[in-house]
Amino acid sequence: MKNKQLLATAFCVIALLVILQGCKKSSVDDNNNNGGGGNTNPPPPTAKIVYVAGMEINSGGKNVAMYWKNDTAVKLTDGSRDAVARSVFVSGNDVYVSGYQDKAGSVLNIATYWKNGVAYSLSITGTGGTFDAANSIFVSGDDVYAAGFERAANGNDVAKYWKNGTPVNLTDGSKDADAQSIFISGSDVYVAGSEAKTVTSSTSIAKYWKNGVAVALTDGSTDASAMSVVVVGTDVYVAGTVNDITGYAKAVYWKNGTQVSLSAGSQNSYGFALAISGSDIYVGGRNGNTSIVSGYWKNNFSNFINLAPAATYEAGEETVGGIVVSGTDVYAAGSFKMGGKSRAVYWKNNIPVHLGNIGLHNSAGGIFVK
Numbered sequence: 001m002k003n004k005q006l007l008a009t010a011f012c013v014i015a016l017l018v019i020l021q022g023c024k025k026s027s028v029d030d031n032n033n034n035g036g037g038g039n040t041n042p043p044p045p046t047a048k049i050v051y052v053a054g055m056e057i058n059s060g061g062k063n064v065a066m067y068w069k070n071d072t073a074v075k076l077t078d079g080s081r082d083a084v085a086r087s088v089f090v091s092g093n094d095v096y097v098s099g100y101q102d103k104a105g106s107v108l109n110i111a112t113y114w115k116n117g118v119a120y121s122l123s124i125t126g127t128g129g130t131f132d133a134a135n136s137i138f139v140s141g142d143d144v145y146a147a148g149f150e151r152a153a154n155g156n157d158v159a160k161y162w163k164n165g166t167p168v169n170l171t172d173g174s175k176d177a178d179a180q181s182i183f184i185s186g187s188d189v190y191v192a193g194s195e196a197k198t199v200t201s202s203t204s205i206a207k208y209w210k211n212g213v214a215v216a217l218t219d220g221s222t223d224a225s226a227m228s229v230v231v232v233g234t235d236v237y238v239a240g241t242v243n244d245i246t247g248y249a250k251a252v253y254w255k256n257g258t259q260v261s262l263s264a265g266s267q268n269s270y271g272f273a274l275a276i277s278g279s280d281i282y283v284g285g286r287n288g289n290t291s292i293v294s295g296y297w298k299n300n301f302s303n304f305i306n307l308a309p310a311a312t313y314e315a316g317e318e319t320v321g322g323i324v325v326s327g328t329d330v331y332a333a334g335s336f337k338m339g340g341k342s343r344a345v346y347w348k349n350n351i352p353v354h355l356g357n358i359g360l361h362n363s364a365g366g367i368f369v370k
Helices: 002-020
Strands: 050-057 063-069 072-075 083-091 094-102 109-115 118-121 133-140 143-151 157-163 166-169 177-185 188-196 204-210 213-216 224-232 235-243 249-255 258-261 269-277 280-287 293-298 304-306 314-326 329-338 341-348 351-354 362-369
Touching: 050 094, 050 329, 050 341, 063 094, 094 143, 109 133, 109 143, 143 188, 157 188, 188 235, 204 235, 235 280, 249 280, 280 329, 293 329
Parallel strands: 063 083, 083 133, 083 362, 133 177, 157 177, 177 224, 204 224, 224 269, 249 269, 269 314, 293 314, 314 362, 341 362
Antiparallel strands: 050 063, 050 083, 050 362, 063 072, 083 094, 094 109, 094 133, 109 118, 133 143, 143 157, 143 177, 157 166, 177 188, 188 204, 188 224, 204 213, 224 235, 235 249, 235 269, 249 258, 269 280, 280 293, 280 314, 293 304, 314 329, 329 341, 329 362, 341 351
């Protein structure tokens, strides 16, 4: 390939010199090219870099927040206190990761994001409950957005997002709520999550917020959640889970508010992640009751791709927490069970790349491909 490229370059330089000298150029038959029509070999494809957010339990029993760049671990915390990384976004040469970590000397969780390994606290620590988190991160220009929740003094979680560290509340705290995913389209901010139907209800309504205005996706007749949002042009796609009237959880997606079910019958399924490529809709999650498998749906319930076949992995709480489509390649990140331990993994076109220490529990969620 290199010799062909050098030869083609030499021909181009010679041709340019001849033209500049006003001479007539005769055609050249290059036997190294297909059909003698010049170098038709495309340049070698640029290797993709895969970033995956997750965690690993160290030998002291603490969760260590980390991300993997391809299959190389980058630790974000030192393992002295619990921390988890849930989402990753890459902008230029900067790597942004969101999640949470324990407050030093306390069991309170602080919503946190890391930029190139440097931690930035988002939540107000120690004033409310015991668990705050930044579940999703998105960078647009110079602005850093993170979505999650913060526990209020009354014990309810307040759905919110932060823009450059400044909080924007999506709910008032009167009902329990959360924000799971954030997407920026132009100047519009979209956040997917859920909110309890009433102050005392245990049933949640799946919804998304556009610039702080809530759009309900379900009516509250059964429990539901919205886990991921993607906007393409004027179309708003959301993936999540809706319980049917018999109590089974069903993976679904909504396009502009219209619900499409991805499973049927007496089997639980959950939708956690979403990617759009052209007219194709990919929803990552898990499927099954006792034998739960990681996988994703492409467009409809009949096209479920099982990424963790029973012949390879043990039955357990397998899931896909992140999915990306880049060109013709489908990348998914999540976890499976092997050797009695949870294992972090990403799949490229259904082929697994194992992450983390094989002797420790680890798991993965958000994924970004550059």
